[in-house]
Amino acid sequence: MPADASRTRALQPPDAKAWDARAAWFWRAHDANAGPHSLDLGPRAETLLHELEVVFCAGAWGAVVILAWAIVEAETRALERARGAAADSPDIDWLRERRNRLAHVGPTEQLSEALDERALEATAQGAVRIVFKTLFAGAWR
Numbered sequence: 001m002p003a004d005a006s007r008t009r010a011l012q013p014p015d016a017k018a019w020d021a022r023a024a025w026f027w028r029a030h031d032a033n034a035g036p037h038s039l040d041l042g043p044r045a046e047t048l049l050h051e052l053e054v055v056f057c058a059g060a061w062g063a064v065v066i067l068a069w070a071i072v073e074a075e076t077r078a079l080e081r082a083r084g085a086a087a088d089s090p091d092i093d094w095l096r097e098r099r100n101r102l103a104h105v106g107p108t109e110q111l112s113e114a115l116d117e118r119a120l121e122a123t124a125q126g127a128v129r130i131v132f133k134t135l136f137a138g139a140w141r
Contacts (some may be wrong), residue, residue, distance in 0.1 A: 014057070022056055022057045026057065030132050032129075033133050033135075034132075035136045039135055045075070048070060048071050049135070052064065052068060052071065056124065056128060062102050062124075064128065065099050065102055066102060066103060068130065071131050072092060072131055072134045075135060076134065079137075091134075095127055095130050098123050
């Protein structure tokens with residue numbers, strides 16, 4: 001294989017303007033949900049939040065949804081243990097459904113809807129909002 005043949009097979013990163021626009025959107029979503037107290041994240045949640053920012057800026061919309069679910073699920077389970085009650089909400093149910101459409105086999109029409117680029121980007125944005133809403137819930141208490 002010629003030396004430069006592997007380049008044609010490699011994925012290309014988004015251009016700098018797209019990356020910057022996505023990063024600005026990500027932090028606006030953060031700021032819109034910020035509470036009066038800063039986030040006090042453990043190392044796992046902090047690492048996953050950084051990973052979420054990277055995949056969002058890269059435009060890896062499916063990865064955003066799946067990673068957002070992992071963050072929200074861990075946070076809601078911790079809240080459930082602390083409260084002794086379920087922490088589900090319509091937002092969490094929505095995110096779980098979207099994640100399931102990507103991660104599990106389902107009807108073909110759901111898969112094609114889940115893989116539509118614009119719809120998937122909008123879903124990823126919703127997922128990021130839910131992550132910040134969930135993480136900042138404690139900052140409002």
